Structure formats: C-alpha cells, structure tokens
Amino acid sequence: DADVTQTPRNRITxxxxxxMLECSQTKGHDRMYWYRQDPGLGLRLIYYSFDVKDINKxxxxxxxxxxxxxxxxxxxxxxxxxxxxxxxxFCAAGQGDEQFxxxxxxxxxx
Amino acid sequence: xxNIDQPTEMTATEGAxxxxxxxxxxxxFNGLFWYQQHAGEAPTFLSYNVLDGLEEKGRFSSFxxxxxxxxxxxxxxxxxxxxxxxxxxVRGGSNYQLIWGAGTKLIIKP
Numbered sequence: 001d002a003d004v005t006q007t008p009r010n011r012i013t014x015x016x017x018x019x020m021l022e023c024s025q026t027k028g029h030d031r032m033y034w035y036r037q038d039p040g041l042g043l044r045l046i047y048y049s050f051d052v053k054d055i056n057k058x059x060x061x062x063x064x065x066x067x068x069x070x071x072x073x074x075x076x077x078x079x080x081x082x083x084x085x086x087x088x089x090f091c092a093a094g095q096g097d098e099q100f101x102x103x104x105x106x107x108x109x110x
Numbered sequence: 111x112x113n114i115d116q117p118t119e120m121t122a123t124e125g126a127x128x129x130x131x132x133x134x135x136x137x138x139f140n141g142l143f144w145y146q147q148h149a150g151e152a153p154t155f156l157s158y159n160v161l162d163g164l165e166e167k168g169r170f171s172s173f174x175x176x177x178x179x180x181x182x183x184x185x186x187x188x189x190x191x192x193x194x195x196x197x198x199x200v201r202g203g204s205n206y207q208l209i210w211g212a213g214t215k216l217i218i219k220p
Binding site: 004033040041042043044045048056058090097098099100101102103104 | 141154155158199205207209212
C-alpha cells in the first residue's frame with residue numbers, strides 16, 4: 001500500500017471555482033507538505049505542517065490555504081482558482097530527513 | 111537569494127557511468143538531497159549528504175563539497191530503468207525547508 005495518497009489524481013476546473021485537494025498518509029509521520037511542480041521549474045513549497053496545530057507558509061502560499069485535520073490528513077484549497085495555478089501538485093510526508101511523496105494531482109484551470 | 115543549478119538534460123549509454131552536477135547558493139545549509147523522478151510519477155529519495163565527502167549506496171554515489179557549494183550524483187552500470195529526472199534539493203533558507211533544483215532529465219540509450 002502507498003504511504004501517501006492523494007485525491008483526486010486529475011481535475012479540470014474553471015476560473016473562480018473553489019477546489020480542494022486531499023492528502024492522507026498511513027505511516028504516522030508528523031510532517032506534511034504541499035508542493036507544486038511546473039515544467040522547467042523545481043518543486044516549490046506551498047505550505048507545510050509539523051503537527052496538527054502547526055501550519056506554515058512556504059515559498060508560494062498566496063492563493064492557497066491548507067487544513068491539517070488530523071495527523072494523517074493535510075488538505076490544500078484553492079479558494080478561487082486561476083489559470084496560472086494549473087500545475088502538478090504533490091503532497092509529501094516525513095519524519096526526519098526523507099520525504100515520501102504522493103502520486104500527484106494534475107490540476108488544470110481553464 | 112536561493113539558487114540551485116543543474117543541467118537540464120543529459121544522455122548516457124547503458125552500462126556506462128554518468129555524473130550529474132548540482133551547484134547551490136542558499137542563505138543556510140543543513141543538508142543536500144538527491145531524488146529520482148520517473149516521468150509522471152512521484153519523486154523518490156536517493157541520497158542525503160550533510161558532511162563533505164562521498165556517500166555510496168549500491169550503483170549510486172553522492173558527493174558534497176560545502177565550501178564550493180557543489181554536489182554530484184554518480185550513477186554506475188547504467189540501466190534503461192535509470193532513465194528519469196534527478197532532482198537536487200538543499201535544506202536551507204530562513205525556514206530550513208527544501209529548495210529544489212529544476213531537475214536533470216537523464217536519457218539512457220542502448
């Protein structure tokens with residue numbers, strides 16, 4: 001079984017819509033992360049959380065929000081999607097040095 | 111500012127050796143990571159260096175020179191399945207989160 005799962009795997013939406021991407025992990029890692037990946041660019045950190053009551057902004061948090069509902073769950077929301085948020089989104093979880101990534105969500109905003 | 115540079119693409123022959131370089135400039139440093147990412151898949155952890163020198167793990171080795179802001183990933187006895195992107199990431203910056211390079215796409219030819 002995969003350690004980190006993401007839903008949905010693919011999503012097409014329209015400008016202005018609210019979107020939630022969900023992430024779950026089964027290994028009890030304290031730390032969880034949301035990244036986006038764009039062609040020709042490195043992974044960029046959106047938000048990260050070290051435990052249920054801890055939320056931190058990453059490099060590119062504008063236009064996004066997150067919720068750490070439980071140790072195992074970390075969701076990412078786009079309150080009003082815009083086309084330049086079209087990207088591949090990865091959730092990751094980890095305890096120490098290594099991060100374990102989910103399979104990614106490909107989001108297209110029209 | 112934060113900057114991580116690695117070649118965009120490299121080509122090598124099955125059975126050969128290839129070295130993928132990574133140079134970095136970050137405001138802090140607490141380790142350098144290499145991840146492998148096959149097309150359409152999640153990144154997976156390969157190696158971690160925090161002290162200068164060479165870390166060997168099977169066919170893969172990673173080297174770090176902190177004074178030069180330089181690392182390389184060495185892949186020996188290349189196999190077709192090694193065709194992937196290799197991502198260099200530095201734990202640094204003001205929040206000691208991972209800063210990622212854009213990745214090096216490695217193409218293996220028979």
